Amino acid sequence: MLAKDLAFLVEESSSLDDSRPKTRMEEKRSLELRIKKRVKEQYVNGKFQNLMARVIANPDTLQDAYNCIRLNSNVDMTNSADGICFKSIVDELHCGHFDFKANTFSVSTRGARKExxxxxxxxxRIVQEAIRMVLEVVYKPHFSKISHGCRSGRGPSTALKYISKEISCPNWWFTMLLNKRVDACIINKLISILQDKIEDMQLYATIRSMFDANVLSFEFGGFPKGQGLPQEGVLSPVLMNIYLDLFDHEFYRLSMIYEALDPDFGDAGDKFHSKLRNWYRRQLKDKDLKYTDNDNSGPRVHCCRFMDEIFFAFSGSKDVALRFKAEIVNYLKSFLHLDVDDQIEILPCDEFHGIRFLGTLVQRSRQESPATRAVHKLKEKVKLFASQKQEAWNAGTVRIGKKWLAHGLRKVKESEIKHLVDGGSNLTKISSFRKTGMETDHWFKVLLKVWMEDIKTKEPESEKILLSRYVAEPALPQELMDSYYEFLKRADDYVSSETAATLALLSSSSLDTECVITEIVAPVNAIKKCLFRYGLITSDGYPRTSSLLILQDNSQIIDWFSGIFCRWIRWYRDFNNFNEVKLIISKVLRKSCIRTLAAKYRIHENEIEKRFDSELSRIPSTEEIEQELEHEMSDSNTFDTDEALMYGISYSGLCLLSLARIVSQSRPCNCFVLGCSAAAPSVYTLHVMERQKFPGWNTGFSSCIHPSLNRRRIGLCKKHLKDLYLGHISLQSIDFGVWK
Structure with missing residues (x-):
């Protein structure tokens, strides 16, 4: 009976789940599972057979690929396929006469050269997406754990977390940037790699045809990968990962040689075998074993690859690190035919030598142990307690001094009243020196001046110090004075240096020594330069109006600024200097948005804050950012991303659009987003504000957009304009070829 009840409960919960509408990610995973089932059916004799004819050139697969493109574009999936005939595409692929058409954009540069x-x-794009999904199914289980970028669960954040948490105590580190435009030699080698797992000459002929038609054109080191730029394509990332998978396996071979088999670092007998056994155990575990300074087992090698940008960390001598680097460079050049800079500098892993990776700064810093932090905390408490007592003492003595001043002024005024004059007082005796007609206050100031000259005080000293030190304190009991200054001396002695007993306690415990940690730092200076380049701040760093956004709707202006905030929160929330980013959000980003709206309506900024209070809450102040972080972390859909399925969306940068014209009946326009047939109420101009050299800093803005797209006009409906600003779609979802 219990089993029946539990079964009924499971059926009821599943029916409830089916009634809930699927998210974008769930829809894409269901598409991937359908294609995966078709691909698995073609696995025969250790290889995948005829994937092009039986899987890719299949109307159902092409329909799923088009649906995946539409999901990337965040369009309504209930609409039709916009008149696309998948049967004709299948027929053209089967007969080998598919026309790989493309849209060409060019821009003149210096001289006669054109880009x-x-x-x-x-x-x-539909055919490329189908090939990408099929290749993902074949190669996803075989990719190395050091490979990141455009993979499920292995994006930029996981790569940086691995570097900061799993690599322990390296001595040296360096990065390698691969450079090479893909040519026929690399295509031939790529196809030879594919032949190890796939037996399909038609697929290879299709890849060659796309390469000859320039619709499959990617290059190593050409632009930042995973940024959702239109020139990146959808097929290039998986092909790059497949090609560089050879390097990943070569790295494991070299790491085994350097860590376990090199005779220079191992002894014969059991020690040698234990090193090799430990090396295999480390490869099987998800988390690498920690390497400490007391471990004398030889060098340790770490690697993290994000597409064509590779990070290395080495524990051991510099000579061995240089030898290891030389072998890596030789393999990339001679075997993979890639260009690598021979003059790569190997930097020591210390507090003074940070290294750039994935648009961030990786550096080492010292972190105090819990016991040391406790001692410093106690020291700060003592310092605070002493300062509070000193403030109370000063306030009391100043109050006494002020009463002395009031008493003296009253006595001077009483000396002017005849029946109150005391003939034997000192004040009466010195009153004879008072000039005729001198006012009472003036006479009192003269007396104070004579008194100050008598005590020989310095001019810069304030009135409160004079009253406290020369009036109140000499009148206090000597025992009270000695007790107070003894307390200050004891507190200063403790604050200036810890006692020998505390230092001995810390040094005696191995757990209480300072440790060095790896920090990931956001490029704040580069972010500020981008803010200046986009016109959001002045040269002095003050917020200013964004003139290119003024003509857009209020909600669109706030969406643009909110898009930067969402990206910074999502990318930098775990970085060590996130407090500096929060300061930019609250003091620059929010203020620039307010001033843009104020310039649009020509009213005061305070009125704008009152009128748009609820909308501006999407760009919170410093105090509200922590609450926003908790809300973002609790929202499961916000971080339900898959780098393989949502390529270029979760890490796409913000671009700048300005209003070009309003669409009229005489000049109609539809939305340029792939799969969207809605009417576009406005046409916008795309502005290419920067074109960084690879590698560039990760600032939240879209970098390295091809200059031929500068000032290109595109039509967007309100929904997709908001999606583009907030990072729900990327520039890859826009069909720039609608208007030539």
């Missing part, structure tokens, strides 16, 4: 950007049309 050309080739973007595939929608039919070509």
């Amino acid at each position: 050309v950007l080739v973007l595939p049309n929608l039919r070509t």
Whole structure:
């Protein structure tokens, strides 16, 4: 009976889950599972057979690929396929006469040279997306754990977390940036790699055809990967990961040689075998074993690869690190035919030598132990307690001094009243020196001046110090004075240096020594430069109006600024200098948004804050950011991302659009987003504000957009304009070829 009740409960919960509408990610995973089932059916004799004819050139697969493109574009999935005939695409692929059409954009540069950007049309994108999803199914289980970028669960955040938490006590580190435009030699080697797991000559012929038609054109080190830029494509990332998977396996071979098999670092007998056994155990575990300074087992090698940007950390001598680097460079050049800079500098892992990786700064810093922090906390408490007592003492003595002043002024005034005059007082005796007609206050100031000259005080000393030190304190009991100054002396002695007993206690415990940690630092200076380049701050760092956004609607202006906030919160929330980013959000970003709205309506900023109070809450102040962080972390859909399925969306930068014109009946326009047939109420101009050299700093703004897209006009509906600003879609979802 219990089993029946539990079964009924499971059925009831499943029916409730089915009634709930699926999220974008759940829809994409269901599409991937359907394609995965078709791919698995073609696994025969240790290889995948005829994937092009039986899986890719299949109307159902092409429909799923198009639905995946539409999900990336965040469009309504209930709409039709916009008149796309998948049967005709299948027929063209089967006969080998598919026309890989593309849209070409060019821009003139210095001299006669032109930069050309080739973007595939929608039919070509559908075929590329189908090939990408099939290759993901085949190669996803075989990718190395050091590989990050455009993979499920392995994005920029996981790469940086691995560096900061799993790599312990390295001595040296360096990065390698691969450079090479893909040519026929690399395509031939890529196909030879694919042949190890896939037996399909038609698929390889299709890849060559796309390469010859320039619709499959990617390069190593050409632009920041995973930024959702239109020139990145959807097929290039998986092909790059497949190609560099050879390097990942070569790294494991070299790490085994350097850590376990090199005779220079191991002894014969059991020690040698135990090192090799420990090395295999480390590879099987998810978390690498910690390496401490007391471990004398030889060098340790760590690697983290994000697409074509590679980070290395080495524990051991510099000579061995240089030898290891030379072998890596030789393999990349001679075997993978890639260009690598031979003059890569190996930097020591200390507080003075940070290294750039993934647009951030990786550096080492000292962290106090819990016992040391407790001692410093106690020291600060003693310092605070002593300062409070000193403030109370000063306030009391100043109050006594002020009463002395009031008493003296009253006596001077009483000396002017005849029946109150005391002939034997000192004040009466010196009153004879008072000039005729001198006012009472003036005469009292003269007396104070004579008194100050008598005690030989310094001019800069304030009135409160004079009253406290020369009036009140000499009148207090000597025992009270000695007790107070003895207390201050004891407190200063403790604050200036800890006692020998405390230092001995800390040094005697191995757990209480200072440790060095790896920090990931957001490029605050680069962020400020981008804010200046986008016109959000002045050269002095003060917030200013964004003139290019003024003509847009109020909600669109706030969405643009909120898009920067959402990206910074999502990217930098775990960074060590997030407090500096929060300061920029509250003092620069929010103020610039308010001033943009104020310039639009030509009213005071305070009135803007009152009128748009609820809308501006999306760009919170410093105190509200912590609450926003908790809300973001509790929202499961916000972080339900898959780097393989949502390529270029979760890490896409913000671009700048200005209003070009309002759409009229005489000049209609539809939305340029792939799969969207809604009417676009406005046409916008895309502004390419910067084109960083690879690698560039990660600032939250879209970097390295091809210059041929500068001032390109695009039509967007209100929904997709908001999605583009908030980072729900990227520039890859826009069909720039609608208007040539």
